[in-house]
Amino acid sequence: MADLFPETVPDGASTCSMPRADAPLADRLRPGSLDEIVGQEHLTGPDGAIGRMVAAGRLSSMILWGPPGTGKTSTARLLADAVGMRFVAISAVFSGVADLKKVFAEADKAAEAGQRTLLFVDEIHRFNRAQQDGFLPFVERGTVTLVGATTENPSFELNAALLSRAQVLILRRLDADALGRLLARAESLEGPLPLTADAREALIASADGDGRFLLNQAETLYAADIAQPLSPTELGQFLQRRVAVYDKDREGHYNLISAWHKSLRGSDPDAALYYLARMLVAGEEPLFVLRRLVRAAVEDIGLADPQALVQCLAAKDTYDFLGSPEGELAIVQACLYCATAPKSNAVYKAQKAAWRSAKETGSLMPPAHILNAPTKLMKDAGYGKGYAYDHDAAEGFSGADYWPEELGRQTYYDPPDRGFEREVRKRLDYWARLRAERPAG
Structure with a gap:
């Protein structure tokens, strides 16, 4: 379901009250339960991370990462309802330290009364590092269950300490099927859209995976009281937005x-x-x-x-x-x-293999000779001992072993003998020969 209902309610619990009759279409179509959210079944379904947590009746802190209009806010609100938690929502764009202190103080009081609090933080990546650290003690002692939402890569935007205390759940861009189901809900409420079949598909494609945008466009069409169904070209002219034209075969x-x-x-x-x-x-x-x-x-x-x-x-x-x-x-x-250009997926395959190996091998220690030794204690422990500086070696190549002892040398990158990689292959073969001819440093 699209992220239709952003909340900035710093001091209140969530309810699923009916929206006003004159509320925006997106508000009137907000989902009433997790199973009404479209496009995120990999998370909300019985085997999904959210589905399993709801079934167990207990939530862990999480970061919802996904594009705009994919259901982050709606998911957080419905999560609180599903497990009977108090829902508090703030936006990192409009909130500061004082707002957070107030939220945490109220959550402490609620906890004393036996009421758990789900704190939803929209645009959580907008908080600076110090503000993010401020969440840690309250998350650790269970004052709040944190649900953060972000459109940015959490690996780059959020503190490692915060990430270690929260699951990162990835919301997918809404595909054509999910957007179509969302539009069908709008039509069941407001009636058929004044569009030809091709124009309807063009409208869905123009949303680019954003459910909120799609419903806003649909509301514009309803408000215009259009007499005859619009074609894709007419739709594009009406909305003043370039809309994909679909041929008779309806290629999407x-x-x-x-x-x-x-x-x-x-x-x-x-x-x-x-x-x-x-x-x-x-x-x-x-x-x-x-x-x-x-x-x-x-x-x-x-x-x-x-x-x-x-x-x-x-x-x-x-x-x-x-x-x-x-x-x-x-x-x-x-x-x-x-x-x-000459084609090669060797880099792509190397990345997949290296990532898989990193996940499977955990936190293996690099060999001691290539560890940095800025202190006497580290030097005494053997850090950096025996390191061979490659520029001092013949051919600028020491042949040292840089792999964790438990893992041993691996081969991830295997360039084919074509294009520029033909030259790369020659270099790798040359270094392999030198490595075989001299003892590892």
């Missing part, structure tokens, strides 16, 4: 993206250019296309041609500088460069 937004990406990967520049044109002419956001190009450059080309990534980022800068339509030529250039 994601089908075109998939076809384009696979054409790039398959080194068919003409097909890639055709699907690029289809998307841009239909009104796809150029920056979205550029993000997908960058992804293709690192996933499907990688070090076979490192310039592919440079070309894509340069195209993004050029488009930012020129805008449409002139800047679209830079997107075309980057598209053709990627389509004609």
